[in-house]
Amino acid sequence: MQIVDKFAEDYAVGQVRQTLGRTITEADVVLHAGQSGDFFPHHMDERWCVEEAGLGGRIAHGTLIIAVAVGMTAGDVNPQAMSYGYDRIRFIKPVLIGDTITVTAEITAISDHPRRPELGRVDELVTVTNQRGDTVLSLVHLYVVTKRGES
Template identity: 60%
Template sequence: MIVEQYFEDYEIGFTRRTMGRTITETDIVLHAGQTGDFFPHHMDAEWCATQDFKQRVAHGTLILSVAVGMTATTINPHAMSYGYDKVRFVKPVFINDTITVEAKIVDKRDHPKRATHGIVSELVTVTKQTGETVLACEHIYLVAKKPV
């Protein structure tokens, strides 16, 4: 779906929430193959059984990637991702945990060098079925201002 929104149209406090997505063993294996991260924390069930969590942990970067994809439900031709700040892997996600994502607009400001654009920041919070926050970050957008 295409939604045309200029910088002026964004409102601080606007919040979007996703449906759930269950993280599977296949997700972890595919992510390991794509990134080359085959650390035993993600891949070795026997070794993990001897560690604190007693089971394999999903890659933090997997959860970040899936969460970003879950929020990418519309195309705005006037905005683009400008990056992510303050990414924190707060709690582990295990195989068969279901995550949901909340994205809340928390700031908007003029771009320091481009008078035709602004910066919009949203706080992205990922929780699992227990209600625990597992990941948090700031997603930054570069957004065109309305033409004058």
């Protein structure tokens, strides 16, 4: 992990980051079920998923995939930025146990913070794909970022 100061002025619309892959395991799903309390059969009951729901297998929690995807893009720590939230979260296709996901993050907008002139806001479109190239999740990650020279 690298610590890098990156100010609002250092971002540019169109900048793209791409991660390596990460395979979602049964341990990931079971641990997330325990942490979240979500033990729905979609995540925990293989027989139900295949025979009754026709899902092809147990699926990972959407909230698990959000957490993993955001974590996959967090390799560099920027002391000048903080997550401001997430918009337009869409679970497009299910992620099955054993699927490998990759993440692309693209800066789509940069603006001034509406109430704090020392901050900018950066919007990053996060797209998660599986090993077949199918988009499985999309969201916009919002950041507030310190402007250079105005701390």
